[in-house]
Amino acid sequence: MVGGDSFTDSLRVLATQGRLLVIGFAAGQGIPEVKVNRLLLNNVDVRGVGWGAYAMVTPGFMQQQWAELLPMIESGIVRPPLGATYAFEQFAAALTDLAERRATGKLVVRVHD
Structure with missing residues (x-):
């Protein structure tokens, strides 16, 4: 970008x-x-x-992509960059970190412990 x-x-x-x-x-x-x-x-x-834009007008595209990507994540070939993990009660803090550009990698909000 x-x-x-x-x-x-x-x-x-x-x-x-x-x-x-x-x-x-x-x-x-x-x-x-x-x-x-x-x-x-x-x-x-x-x-x-x-x-x-392409995914929204191509039926089944996102499901196909996920079906191909998930085995690569599970095997470790693809490792999404995790930046931080938040408890569900910290959801607002996660959004603030995104809005204030403090996030690096993917942010994870845990719904269950």
Whole structure:
């Protein structure tokens, strides 16, 4: 997730035939513009990744993705980055940490002990 000058810098450092995936913008002034000559110089491309929008209009997509992901989590191939765990009574604190950008990784709120 990049914006402003970081977006242009990200294009500059791509290898030949590289791809920049745009998943959002965390900084900068508005939505960056792509000068297409930068794409032509090294045969690179920019692709928007709207996973949520795609998932909402593709029946069964999220179930399929979860069915493929869960075995990888269970076997340890994929390890989601857990940042902090909160008791259910601390739910407000978890939301505050998210809102104030203190969270790193995934936050877990335990419903049961």
